[in-house]
Amino acid sequence: MDTIKIFCPATIANVSCGFDVLGLCLESIGDEMIITKTNEKGVRITAITGADLPFETEKNVAGVAALALIEKLQPDYGFEIQIHKKIKAGSGIGSSAASAAGAVFGINYLLDNPLTLKELIPFATEGEKLASGTAHADNVAPALLGGFTLVRSYEPLDVISIKAPEELYASVIHPQIELKTIDARSVLRENISLKKATIQCGNLGGLISGLYTNDYELIGRSLHDELVEPVRSILIPKFKELKAAAKAEGALGGGISGSGPSVFALSKGRETAQKAATAMAAVMQDIGVPFEVHVSPINPTGIKILP
Amino acid sequence: MDTIKIFCPATIANVSCGFDVLGLCLESIGDEMIITKTNEKGVRITAITGADLPFETEKNVAGVAALALIEKLQPDYGFEIQIHKKIKAGSGIGSSAASAAGAVFGINYLLDNPLTLKELIPFATEGEKLASGTAHADNVAPALLGGFTLVRSYEPLDVISIKAPEELYASVIHPQIELKTIDARSVLRENISLKKATIQCGNLGGLISGLYTNDYELIGRSLHDELVEPVRSILIPKFKELKAAAKAEGALGGGISGSGPSVFALSKGRETAQKAATAMAAVMQDIGVPFEVHVSPINPTGIKILP
Structure with missing residues (x-):
């Protein structure tokens, strides 16, 4: 070929x-x-x-x-x-x-x-x-x-x-603002407390355990970023509201996709993921920022x- | 009853x-x-x-x-x-x-x-x-x-x-020196670099993946502590030598047990774990510190x- x-x-x-x-x-x-x-x-x-x-x-x-x-x-x-x-x-x-x-x-x-x-x-x-x-x-x-x-x-x-659990779906909203990876990196703090690192390790371990055991609830509880989201999310309009809107529709949790500005949520089942995406879209529509949404199984x- | x-x-x-x-x-x-x-x-x-x-x-x-x-x-x-x-x-x-x-x-x-x-x-x-x-x-x-x-x-x-992989064994050496948990905590640094936290997260994730997939080699590669061992191991006599001796006998890796002074190694199979324990014992014998050793499957x- x-x-x-x-x-x-x-x-x-x-x-x-x-x-x-x-x-x-x-x-x-x-x-x-x-x-x-x-x-x-x-x-x-x-x-x-x-x-x-x-x-x-x-x-x-x-x-x-x-x-x-x-x-x-x-x-x-x-x-x-x-x-x-x-x-x-x-x-x-x-x-x-x-x-x-x-x-x-x-x-x-x-x-x-x-x-x-x-x-x-x-x-x-x-x-x-x-x-x-x-x-x-x-x-x-x-x-x-x-x-x-x-x-x-x-x-x-x-x-x-x-391997991802079979019913795990991602909802992604991309607010079409410019946020360069280099800028998103520059807000990060070079040093963090040992305590925060420990909390991060606990959640990362929980997420990985949830993936291996198909425990969607555990995946949800573990989607907590102690290190980066608190500072980086400031660069993303309505970040907290986006996440809350997805969770209110039953999403397991979410966060910033990569260095942003896209925000993602993970859900069990396509239907919940679709609802989460729609809810996030409504938040973005409210403030008049153009956006794209995607709903996808894990590939x-x-x-x-x-x- | x-x-x-x-x-x-x-x-x-x-x-x-x-x-x-x-x-x-x-x-x-x-x-x-x-x-x-x-x-x-x-x-x-x-x-x-x-x-x-x-x-x-x-x-x-x-x-x-x-x-x-x-x-x-x-x-x-x-x-x-x-x-x-x-x-x-x-x-x-x-x-x-x-x-x-x-x-x-x-x-x-x-x-x-x-x-x-x-x-x-x-x-x-x-x-x-x-x-x-x-x-x-x-x-x-x-x-x-x-x-x-x-x-x-x-x-x-x-x-x-x-659940632990079935052939995973621990070797533990307890050098009988006094090392209070409070003292072992006091040497820890309150702040660490984000980079080190990321390295720690990678290894923790690797170890947990290795446990779920019975991947002994991955468990071994992941037994690396970026945050605590570098400072705390100074309090344990011949720490580096103990770990090296266990690994030379085929142990997957090891570290400080809890806040010390015990040092542990993990191995695949009882025989390797026994050899690792014997090698650690020889290191401690050399410096004349009284010690106990244990070899145990994961309970x-x-x-x-x-x-």
């Missing part, structure tokens, strides 16, 4: 209590990419729709990730990449990660999968580095692997896949090959 | 990356307690062997826990408690927790179990408060519930039981009723 068309899913990083370690994969929103093997070596971005992104390979997230992988694999071929964005840049649901993950997935596939999906993560994070300044893996890992992912360690990179497999 | 004889197991709190949230239950070391229902109301400590502990109910860890439970249940009976200590006070393997947990377990049992084991935890922590100044639950919870326990939250108390059930 010389061409592959793939669906590159949006992702939610952090997932409340899992700052910089947890991520999850969405199913109902994602980009499409078409990657083609060429005799001419190198990587060329040949089409971009849905977003105003650079065509120069070295300035494009997908291009940088592709170059990092090619540097490693030294294939006898080159690659052309078409990027059809559906995930808005700066939305906080892994737009750049989808492109970076898609590029390495596609190239690896066209080379008969010399690397495993986990082994692709560090190359995709090279793309992330271009987008956000840090090579974080909490969006590219769930985009590649599906389900929930835990970055146990960065040095060395050690990513654990965790169990990550990037998919399209016919 | 008017009398119950129970085995009250030793426990390891913190378990490296689980500072103040994780604990595990041991099987091969523990106290014995005999609790008897009496017509005379109140709680009396009628026998103590193996340790020099106060007989006055209000000054005895088991007595205080018993009184807290009786205050709640208001039974028509009183109770006599015999405590036969095998776990050394100040060893860091939950000596006071065993007594506190045993007292509330026994009384609850003799009253036909009006409370669940989880519901007993807060009464047992009242005893812990007397011993260490803080009402921590990370020893009493595993003593009562067995296996691993995660204290997801203290306010409100929310404890999660996690799946906690406190046991003896014939």
Whole structure:
């Protein structure tokens, strides 16, 4: 096969209590990419729709990730990449990660999968580095692997896949304000109390236990971010009201998606997730900020090959 | 039944990356307690062997826990408690927790179990408060519930039981130096970097994932304490050497048991655990500090009723 068309899913990083370690994969929103093997070596971005992104390979997230992988694999071929964005840049649901993950997935596939999906993560994070300044893996890992992912360690990179309970759904609202990852990082406090760290550990442990045991109530009780949400949520209009509205409709809990401005809620069952999304939309409508909402099951497999 | 004889197991709190949230239950070391229902109301400590502990109910860890439970249940009976200590006070393997947990377990049992084991935890922590100044639950919870326990939250108390992989064994060495919990707490830094907290969260998540998936290697990789061990281990002679000796024999990893001075290692299989214990013993023998060693499977059930 010389061409592959793939669906590159949006992702939610952090997932409340899992700052910089947890991520999850969405199913109902994602980009499409078409990657083609060429005799001419190198990587060329040949089409971009849905977003105003650079065509120069070295300035494009997908291009940088592709170059990092090619540097490693030294294939006898080159690659052309078409990027059809559906995930808005700066939305906080892994737009750049989808492109970076898609590029390495596609190239690896066209080379008969010399690397495993986990082994692709560090190359995709090279793309992330271009987008956000840090090579974080909490969006590219769930985009590649599906389900929930835990970055146990960065040095060395050690990513654990965790299956999501089947009835777990995410509701996401994206208030269309500009909030750069770099700005969202700058509000974080460099030091925190040991007590708060302990509370965070308890909740992270609870969330992971809930995922393994399909205990939705425990997942809900654990969706509490002691470290980042208190400071970062100030940058998101009506954050508290959004979260409260979702919970009032039966959502298990929620938080900031990645570094924002998107806000997510998790629910048991599609119906509750839909109600939570509608309630969050009403809050945003009230203040007149344009927004998008998404309701999605947790995507169990990550990037998919399209016919 | 008017009398119950129970085995009250030793426990390891913190378990490296689980500072103040994780604990595990041991099987091969523990106290014995005999609790008897009496017509005379109140709680009396009628026998103590193996340790020099106060007989006055209000000054005895088991007595205080018993009184807290009786205050709640208001039974028509009183109770006599015999405590036969095998776990050394100040060893860091939950000596006071065993007594506190045993007292509330026994009384609850003799009253036909009006409370669940989880519901007993807060009464047992009242005893812990007397011993260490803080009402921590990370020893009493595993003593009562067995296996691993995660204290997801203290306010409100929310404890999660996690089954241990069947071949997981603990090796414990107790260097017989005095190290009070209060002193071990005083070396802790009140503030830590967000980066270190994130590393801790990654490892805690990894350890919990490893427990659910019986992934011994992942358990081993996750036994890394970023927050407490670096400062607290200074108080324990030859800490680094103890840990290295256990790992050289194939142990998965280890750390400080509770607030020390005991040091533990976890291994896959009894044979490796025995070798790790022998290697740690050799380190301690070299410096002439008296010590005890224990090798134990993880106790799946906690406190046991003896014939």
